[in-house]
Amino acid sequence: MRLVFPDLTLDERKKMVARISQLTEKFREEIRSVRRDVRDDIKAKEKAKELSEDEQHRLEEELDKLTDKHVTEINKAFEAKEKEILSL
Secondary structure, three states: OOOOOOOOHHHHHHHHHHHHHHHHHHHHHHHHHHHHHHHHHHHHHOOOOOOHHHHHHHHHHHOOOOOOOHHEEEEEEHHHHHHHHHHH
């Protein structure tokens, strides 16, 4: 059995890209939320004297690098998918 679907119109493709853009932003927000929670935990441990101030700064920098890395990956995936959809 073979199903044949008509090509998507430009409007349909733009709507699809808009929806993917919304999902991408949601993923970015979730990553930032996790970063905020982890940062709060780090600060709480520093206040409780479980971490030194230097260690706190090192962990926060590492957390920022990880966050930036994952946001960049999400952005690249979105851009690739956007090109793919719009070039159909």
